[in-house]
Amino acid sequence: MICPRCKTECKKFGFFNNRCQRYRCNSCGKTFSDIPYRPLGRLKTPFKKATRIVNLLVEGMGMLAISRLTKVNKNTVQAILEVAGSKSAFLMDRLVREVNFPFVQVDEMFCFVGCKEKNNVTGDTERGRQSIFLGVDADSKFIINWMIGKRTSCTIEKYMQDLKLRVARPFQLTTDGYELFEDEVRWAFYGEVNYGQVSKKFIHPKAKDANTAEGRYEPSRVKTIYKRQVFGLARLDKISTSYVDRTHLNLRLFNRRLARLTLGFSKKLECLKQSVALSIAHYNFCRVHHSLQGETPAMAARLTNHVWTIAELLTESGQIGSEKWICPLDERTVSQPFEVLKLLPA
Numbered sequence: 001m002i003c004p005r006c007k008t009e010c011k012k013f014g015f016f017n018n019r020c021q022r023y024r025c026n027s028c029g030k031t032f033s034d035i036p037y038r039p040l041g042r043l044k045t046p047f048k049k050a051t052r053i054v055n056l057l058v059e060g061m062g063m064l065a066i067s068r069l070t071k072v073n074k075n076t077v078q079a080i081l082e083v084a085g086s087k088s089a090f091l092m093d094r095l096v097r098e099v100n101f102p103f104v105q106v107d108e109m110f111c112f113v114g115c116k117e118k119n120n121v122t123g124d125t126e127r128g129r130q131s132i133f134l135g136v137d138a139d140s141k142f143i144i145n146w147m148i149g150k151r152t153s154c155t156i157e158k159y160m161q162d163l164k165l166r167v168a169r170p171f172q173l174t175t176d177g178y179e180l181f182e183d184e185v186r187w188a189f190y191g192e193v194n195y196g197q198v199s200k201k202f203i204h205p206k207a208k209d210a211n212t213a214e215g216r217y218e219p220s221r222v223k224t225i226y227k228r229q230v231f232g233l234a235r236l237d238k239i240s241t242s243y244v245d246r247t248h249l250n251l252r253l254f255n256r257r258l259a260r261l262t263l264g265f266s267k268k269l270e271c272l273k274q275s276v277a278l279s280i281a282h283y284n285f286c287r288v289h290h291s292l293q294g295e296t297p298a299m300a301a302r303l304t305n306h307v308w309t310i311a312e313l314l315t316e317s318g319q320i321g322s323e324k325w326i327c328p329l330d331e332r333t334v335s336q337p338f339e340v341l342k343l344l345p346a
Contacts (some may be wrong), residue, residue, distance in 0.1 A: 085274025194232030
């Protein structure tokens with residue numbers, strides 16, 4: 001048996017948990033088996049059916065509806081989501097490093113886990129109101145990175161430090177007028193980027209009828225828009241958050257957990273992270289953007305040269321530049337927290 005890492009002779013080294021033969025390299029000490037790479041790990045679901053389930057997930061269908069249509073147990077659907085979400089987070093972490101994005105827009109989107117914040121009587125940080133922070137490139141529409149957490153300075157600081165690893169400087173950064181954004185951007189990027197803010201004031205056309213159904217669900221209208229340069233030489237015509245706001249709409253449309261006024265919201269924070277990671281990876285690599293002349297955002301960002309399929313997303317993401325995926329029976333990489341996956345070294 002030949003070691004896949006250093007191409008030297010190996011010897012038998014006991015058995016794995018499922019009693020398949022284990023080998024150990026005499027040179028580097030790497031252990032592995034001779035079983036071919038399995039994209040779903042230990043899941044026994046046929047790969048073709050798993051790709052269909054993932055396709056339904058990224059098109060905005062709920063887990064129970066998928067279970068009824070595919071005649072697969074809901075726990076199996078949840079397990080497939082866990083594997084696909086973990087691989088999607090790993091893929092984004094490995095590919096998006098020091099990429100050239102000239103105009104970056106950052107904003108947060110409201111969601112909740114388990115219950116609304118007013119019903120979170122225990123003050124659990126993993127329940128109640130959560131915010132999804134997104135960074136989008138204005139030219140390629142590529143979602144650069146994301147983070148889910150409370151709308152606090154600690155979460156924003158972690159997000160900005162993560163964004164610092166993803167984008168090659170210098171670039172222009174735009175956020176809304178939230179005061180914590182300015183403090184954390186100044187701390188992370190001062191002197192390295194051009195930073196501008198756009199502030200919008202909204203009015204409700206029928207505020208006096210807020211208790212009626214028509215007044216309650218009618219969207220607010222923008223009254224004034226104010227742009228300003230915070231530091232650097234930010235271009236005023238590029239100070240905007242329109243593209244990241246439109247990306248929020250895409251996520252709410254194609255992710256059942258983010259749809260408003262439904263029962264599809266996440267009951268656990270980890271499940272929400274897996275679902276958002278899968279939706280973002282599919283949006284970047286698989287979904288064709290009509291404003292990009294038939295290309296995906298990843299193609300426009302020159303990270304790939306073709307439109308990916310669901311099967312490629314499940315297979316290629318597990319083998320890109322990582323030695324952890326040589327052993328298909330080690331499932332620890334699949335169940336790692338997303339904060340750990342996003343901080344893996346390049």
